[in-house]
Amino acid sequence: MRSPVRQRSLSVLLPGAEGTARVERRVRQLLPRLRPGDVAVLDQLDLDRATAQALIAAGVVAVVDASPLISGRYPNLGPAVLAAAGIVLVDSVGPAGLAAIADGRRVRVHDGVVYDGETELASGRALDDDAVAAEMELARGGLVTQLQAFTHNSSEFLRREQDLLLHGTGLPRLSTRIVGRPVVVVGGGEDLGSEIEAVRTFAREQHPVLIAVGAGAEALHAAHLKPHVIVLEADAADHELPRAATLKAARDVVVRIPPGAGRAGLERIERLGVRPLRLETGAAAEDAALVLADAADPTVVVAVGMHAGLSELLDSQRPGLAGAYLARLRVGSRLVDAAAVPHLYSGRVRPWHLLLVMLAGLVALAAAIAVTPVGQDWLDQLPGALSDLRHDLSGLFT
Structure with missing residues (x-):
């Protein structure tokens, strides 16, 4: 019979990252199950930065992927984020390796191998900072192919969605008045908190219409800002939806439904006590x-927590990547990224700002007069004048 103390001693001596394996092919279903110290076992090709940030926030010690974390199609940003956070990375363990790791089992990950104690369960490719950097350099060569496919997909998407993108056909009528007002659209990026902080002064002083997408509604509430319009995905997981109280507090709730889909997404929101508006689009x-904000003729549209550059758009792995590109073309010169707002808008001039300027001017004027002959005479007479004033005041109160 083996001694439990002996087993624990061997476990401590064995190298690698150790934790409870949480096995799930789909990342969306895996993330809610993760706890600090777990080993995330998944199957995702080209891990993106948003997923990497979610894994770091969950506190995982290692990530094991059945597929390549970096396939070489384009330089995806997720593995570099995980490696920089000190998380052990193993990829390409394959379907057999994924099946060999039991969910809930205590495992150890070391040098590209997943162990149960000293028994090897699965093996793949170990990735550290240097390996990730080398793979990313090779992956940059795949951008040309991705751009060619992207150009073709954009043409097809525009053909299908031209009525919505060009003419606004099918957009719901909002009760929130947007025309002639600034708009802030809050997505679900990984730096959402810092980007909301960057536009806080602008939002407090300009009173823009706040449009939140999915989890962006709760991020606004955490910053003590109330969204006027909330846009949801019909197939969003329950943990991705804002609270019912948050939805009820908004003036408009819009549910984005894929073309040809039924009412399942709308009915789920209706059961929360909200009457949503339907928006059928492939975007x-x-x-x-x-598109919803731009169609209402705002003065400016500030994008918070959204993918801005080519690398970020490709890294998002969205099927509607062409929609992201064409929607930004539709908004055009009105669109401003949240990172630019602090450089473009410093806030209104307040009364105390003017008071400080006046005081500074008076001090400068007094200093200039003091160095003149007249100023010297005034300074010589100042003690006597103050003494007379004090004598007169004391006589009034006696």
């Missing part, structure tokens, strides 16, 4: 929110 909810 993602973030892109639909931009």
